Amino acid sequence: MKARRLTPYILIVVPATFLLAFFVIPSAVLLSMSVVQSEDTIPTGNLTLDNYATLLSNRLYLSAILRSFIIGVASGVIVVVLAYPLAYFLVRTTSRWKNLLIALSLAPLLASVIVRTYGWWVVLNREGALNVALRSLGAIDQPLIMLPSTSAIVIGLAHALLPYGVLTIMASLNGLNPNLERAAMSLGAGRVRTFLAVTLPLTAPGILGGFLLTFAIAMSAYATPAILGGPTTEVMATMIRRFMLELLDWSLGSAMGAILLVSAMILLLLTSALGNRQRES
Amino acid sequence: MTGRLPWSALKLAVACIYLFMLGPIVITASVAFNQDNRSYFPPRGFSLQWWEAAFGPQWLQPLLFSLELATLTALISAAAGVPLAFAFQRYRFPGKALVRAITLGPLILPTLVTGIALLQFLSLIGLGRWMGFWALLIGHVVICLPFSVRTIAISLAAMPGNVEPAASSLGATPFAVLRHVTLPLAAPGVLAGMIFAFVHSFDDVNLSLFIARPGERPLTVAILGFLEFGFAPTLAAVSIVSMLIPLALVALFGRFVGIGDFLYQETGNG
Amino acid sequence: MADPALQITTLTKRFGTLTAVDAIDLTVAQGEFVTLLGPSGCGKTTTLNMIAGFVPPDAGSIRLQGRPVESLPPFRRDLGLVFQDYALFPHMTAAENVGFGLRMRRLPREETVRRVAEALDLVQMSGLGERRPSQLSGGQRQRVALARALVIRPAMLLLDEPLSNLDLKLREEMRGEISALQRRLAIATVFVTHDQGEALTMSDRIAVMRAGRIEQIGTPTDIYERPATRFVAGFIGTANMIEDTDGVTVIRPERLRLSSAEHAPPGTRHWPVRVEHVVYIGPRLELRLRATDGTRLQAEMVNDGTAAWSAGDTATAWFRAEDAWAIRTP
């Protein structure tokens, strides 16, 4: 019996040690680096909150933090607004292309976010597809300057993260008992009212879950802001790269990383609290 | 329920969403056929030279590096994921919740933070020389392990109720149960987990960005580095090639392991 | 003369190569309680779903109150539905569930409140209106579902295996309640079940279905005592089926008699048999018999203390011609 009690520990010992060494301790070190003074990449001083004070008092840094949040919220909203109708269609359609359509809507997940963002650069740049199209329609004389911009970053991220929204919302629609909608219809509710009174409220947790997930990923995304943004549209991730690899100010980099980490944790806790509440009811 | 007005409106909206979703990818692919070294869309002229360039040494080296890294990551993730998933799914033990949270943590926490944490930590303990392949392998296993653990755990949980007790009641030793019942039933989960781990490793930017070094960079980081000098049709061709690899992998093995069954539960960090 | 509440003719539904419902005809008169009875997968739910408008038929017609309804969406058909899983809205209270149909009909507030209270009262649920479905027991959910279907005063009630999620005792209680309620409201009802006991005790008429077809429609007495096919005879109750040259003779176990004498009364069919096994049921005894020619028979008798059979006994099994029913194969 003693052996059996040890079995799970024997199973986990190697991978757990690995994670302790290369995930837990490094993360802890990161959090501690954010509260010590340092000379470039070498910690020197005592405990201090100066790093955070610097980040939160400098206009440039503060606006990067704010922009990350705005981008997170905006991409989250766009993702659920687009993902919901798509997921609803995919769950309900009786088309024989259904499986293909589902695969097609999730396939972008397989491509690196760089590939998906690059397409937007091709569309949005000065001589890009959109400007060419608008000019040939005679809608504009001068090309529109759409890059770099926060809106372009939001569009790129919403595009890249749409499959996550589709997955979350499809899961929640699939979990809905189809008899509930039938019951509503048999009681005289038309399609739209059935949707508003039954389907939408019962899948609201899926919507919120999709939103929070997208928010968290978009907030910490690096590639899309790097490609579609520029010096005027810095976000937390691009600032962190600057601190870590160019300015070699690891304390500030760690502090900003810590802000990102804590924000993501809060979003995560919200998501799981939401899941628990849904499971209870 | 088709043929009604709200449904037709929905179909129209869905068509637009597909256009939004797939348009940029189609545009990227077509840009790679431009005659000149500019990213015109629609493409001007027709040429395959950029596709050729995509397989030149400049791009082949990071591509092979990425493939090697992703393959090793997938193998190690599976090897570490099986015992972890087993312990989580089949045993109750003090500390389980903690170990589980640590294992799944990298799925939820920003990968970028995991990347800078690893960068700092390895430098601080004097292992800066690991930067490049070894650090990347460590980092990728950390961020890909949750995918394989979850997928394997799902396949263990989905196993019909009492097949293992039934096998032992028929005289199978614990080892025989494992070999003849449990592992064959868990195999699709292990394979699917390897596919997810491979794809996630192959596509990663946020972690690799910080711990790659010249000559030892995965394809995504190479593309990103090239982007600083501007955009070119070669890049479009390289992007499409890099997209086709995971796609081909899933197309080849996805049906076999029923990857769709796992997808709903896999909504992790991009 | 009033139109029938429901009239379906040659109604057909195919799923791929499977014909789930195969050209069935059925008429339900005003106030009548008709049961669709058949094994799982025989097409009962599909039939109900076509009547309710959730599944478009491939052929045939459906008339409700004399009106063709093929082109009407479910929400215009004016039917009360009760689902096997009740399908109560989990985000609404019991009272809100019951009031849903009235709100969709935009009834004045006071009337809605009054009718909801009446409906909850009707199913003996007054006072529990503020509870959520998750706070109700299976039987209570069943009652709320019934109230929700009835409160809109539908032209017709459709119930799909509404009792199959309840435990035995409650199921028998609800049988009686639903029957009584249906009779009181005189509402035409189609009741779907795979439970012959429910069908026999509750229905005015029973339609026995098998593999998408209706094998027989008739009163419970018709179905039990004059089954049209072997399938009906075997599916409802137990039957001794004695092969004849031109069909089978059906004799129910409780009509098969047993005597210790060598001879049966004159003019009856009889066999010398051996008692192989006595199954003790409590109020009744079930006897497994084997005739000397190898035929297996089953007899059932009241356990009134007079029957003293045990395994190994020899006896004569016999029945009166009027107790048997012949199914002729054409």
Ligand SMILES: Nc1ncnc2c1ncn2[C@@H]1O[C@H](COP(=O)(O)OP(=O)(O)O)[C@@H](O)[C@H]1O
């Ligand atoms: N939407 C559907 N698609 C394919 N087959 C179906 C569908 N609905 C029902 N069936 C099939 O039609 C047959 C009848 O089903 P159903 O009407 O639900 O039977 P019952 O309610 O009598 O158990 C079954 O074989 C079932 O598998």
Ligand SMILES: [Mg+2]
């Ligand atoms: Mg059914």
